[in-house]
Amino acid sequence: MRIPRPLRRALRTRKRKLERRARIWRGEAISRVRVAAWMKHPWWLRLVPASTRERMRLEAPRPGDRRVEIGAGFSGRPGYVHVDLLPFTDDIDIVASGDDLPVPAQWADEILAVHMIEHVPPPQLMTTLQHWYSRLRPGAALVLHTPNGAALGAAMATAGTETGEDERYWAVMSAVYGYGHHPADMTSAAALKGAPDHKLVFTSPLLRQLLADAGFVDVEDVSGQDAFCHHTRDWSPYVDGLCLEVRARRP
């Protein structure tokens, strides 16, 4: 019997949804086991073969190696504990919200968040910064990367001319609102599809002030110093200095 096309499509969509839900469930379950192993050192851990402990990353990072990357997404940095709201890849170690990390106070040697804070709802921004402060050991660094509002404004002013906008205008707009597409594909308003996901745009003085308000010291703008940042590279034809990089320290 031939299945009608609309039904086939509906079944395919349903299958994709179930697969996604199963991936999330699996990632969350592994994250829970990992966090329990790291924080509680349970008796059963000794029964798990060493190869499985290594494969599942069940050994807790030692003091000095506790570098945490929040909002790692698909591009977590090597050498960091990767945290995200969703287990996008097997590389995500902990599935959690950045403002509710399942690690004790003063646990982390560094917290890094690359293009994540612009996704935090404004009412939760200060509590998130204060939470990171509490999770860092004294003297440890917080490093934030986020789109630079001043660079975006300058790029927008240049791209939108009196004789009509050039194509870069739509790429800049996509970076402001966070449509999440590659800038090369943003050639018209019609290309800005889907729901934008940025809640805030920061400038250097604003972000530095917020960090000082949260209790951080030695707050400095270190933009352009991070050779690993793929955002700076990807966006350089559209926005000069897209990535605002700020470093601070818990006293």
Ligand SMILES: C[S@@+](CC[C@H](N)C(=O)[O-])C[C@H]1O[C@@H](n2cnc3c(N)ncnc32)[C@H](O)[C@@H]1O
């Ligand atoms: C624009 S992506 C950046 C991904 C990666 N850091 C990069 O630079 O390519 C933002 C990431 O932050 C994550 N994220 C947003 N809000 C978060 C929160 N409250 N806690 C943890 N992760 C969050 C998203 O799920 C997403 O993976």
